[in-house]
Amino acid sequence: MATQHERQRQQPLHILFFPFFAPGHLLPAADVAAVFAARGARCTILTTPVNAGIIRPAVDRANDGGSGTVDIALMPFPDVGLPPGVENYMALTTLQVDCRAKFMRAVQLVREPFSRFLANNRPVDVVVSDSFFSWSADAAAEHGVPRLVFTGTSVFARSCNESMLRSNPFETTTANEGDPETLVSLPGLPHRVELRRSQVMDPGKQPGAWAFYQSNNAADQRSFGEDMAGSGANINADVDKDCCLRWLDTKPAGSVVYVSFGTATRFSPAELREISRGLDLSGNNFVWAISAGESTEWMPEGFAELTANVGDSRGFIIRGWAPQTLILNHPALGGFMTHCGWNSVLEAVSAGVPMVTWPRYADQFYNEKLVVEVLKVGVSVGARDYYASAMENHEVIGGEVIAESIMALMGNNEQGDAIQKKTRELGGWLGARSRRAGLHTALSDG
Incomplete structure (x- = not known):
């Protein structure tokens, strides 16, 4: 008779994907989930109802292929005073500035339904959550689940951003401080990379954004493993x-x-x-x-x-x-x-x-x-x-x-x-x- 440990090992690896609420984050995460599902993993994507509609076509295609299964688990989008149905960053482009602040508040509040899912759906073997959900590193750790980071950006850009956050070249670029044309060098990269002051985030002028990226980067460092025709979503059915x-x-x-x-x-x-x-x-x-x-x-x-x-x-x-x-x-x-x-x-x-x-x-x-x-x-x-x-x-x-x-x-x-x-x-x-x-x-x- 198989032992409990052996029975557990016979179960497929359960991966929970938790992408940020924007198409450029949701769709790549759905594609990655499909790749893992095709190799035998049990994959679940946790998101809100509106965002589920964005990834549904990609998930349906993966499941229709017959080589694996990707599930979508729903959680409510927090009530932060946004208009009904505004659950995705794409919807903010025509709204007022304060709506963006409300949206980012909602990004923090989804920690509670995220934690509840982990508590009620054992076993989850690993969480793959978006870098923008910096709190998910600690939330996953509270449930004893390792967290991998999903960034959705290039290694090159990631390296540049890491250089910026570690060195803050604005502190060492003192010449012509007020000149937006002054070049800022990013240290520690194999290529010489220079950008104008106006082309990079200035922590003095955008302290909120700088703190946001620093928080994300710090959480990523604490995470485990820190290291055609049918594509896309049916976001706007009216597009011919x-x-x-x-x-x-x-x-x-x-x-x-x-x-x-x-x-x-x-x-x-x-x-x-x-x-x-x-x-x-x-x-x-x-x-x-x-x-x-x-x-x-x-x-x-x-x-x-x-x-x-x-x-x-x-x-x-x-x-x-x-x-x-x-x-x-x-x-x-x-x-x-x-x-x-x-x-x-x-x-x-x-x-x-x-x-x-x-x-x-x-x-x-x-x-x-x-x-x-x-x-x-x-x-x-x-x-x-x-x-x-x-x-x-x-x-x-x-x-x-x-x-x-x-x-x-x-x-x-x-x-x-x-x-x-x-x-x-x-x-x-x-x-x-x-x-x-x-x-x-x-x-x-x-």
Whole structure:
């Protein structure tokens, strides 16, 4: 007769995934859970009802494959005074600043349902929780469960952020302290990485954000192991992806630039107007994914006709969630203007699509350094300001500059040709590695 220890060992490993409430965190976590489930683990994703709807398509595909099971466990989203249904960071882009503070308060309050789940669903062998849930390291330890960190960002950006938090180069960069053009060096990295003061988080000006990242990093250090077509979510059922793909089918190979800045990035009307001018001036075909609730008052005269979303129009506008991996892997794609979120960078490189980089906050300026200076698969639009808040006003990049960056990437010129060639080589190398490993990675950005 088997002993209790032997019976326990016969049970599959139970992994609890607890991703942050944003598409760029939820979807990669669901994909990782599917990989573990396919290898025999019992995987549960703990989230709220609205966020469950975001990952449901990915989970259903994993379960339909028959090689493993991923379960979704529901918990209530805390009542912090947000409008009904606002349970995801993506929904905050059109709301007031105080709503973001309420949302982050809710992020702290979900500790209680998280702990209750661990208490009522034994055994959980390991927790894989988002770095933004810094309290989860202690909460998991209280139940004797090891916690692994899910960061959803690149090792390069992670290293840059670690260097920032450990050394605080602002304390050692005393020359021209008030000059946003002063270069800040990040020590301890194999490559020389320098950014302007305006491109990185200043702990003196953003003490709250600095403390947030320090708290996350400290919790991560205490954690265990600190170290295509069907992809994405059905977040906006109104998006007619077939219409977009049919429009792309009418365009010559490599002629279209795709513009998307993720689900949490917000531009002022003046910035949107300059982006539209830049797309017009570039002369290229384009697909532009913008917020579903964005007004059209910023559109310059004639731009609506330019983006009629018909075969002979130069532009196609998608409002809301875009089928990004399908677009990037379409033969008509020649370039991608991106905020440099890590999921977007991964998808672009995997598809062999070079980038026009326009970082705004978080790890994005670090990712730009990797794309433009280390991998050499992109052109910078010249963004200089770190946005600590979506409501901040910064220098507006002109349409002429935007058009110039697009043409440098997409045009028949020495720089563009070299970047295109390098991107194809890197994309082919990644594809070969994935095929040899028997894995298919399909990540979608927030």
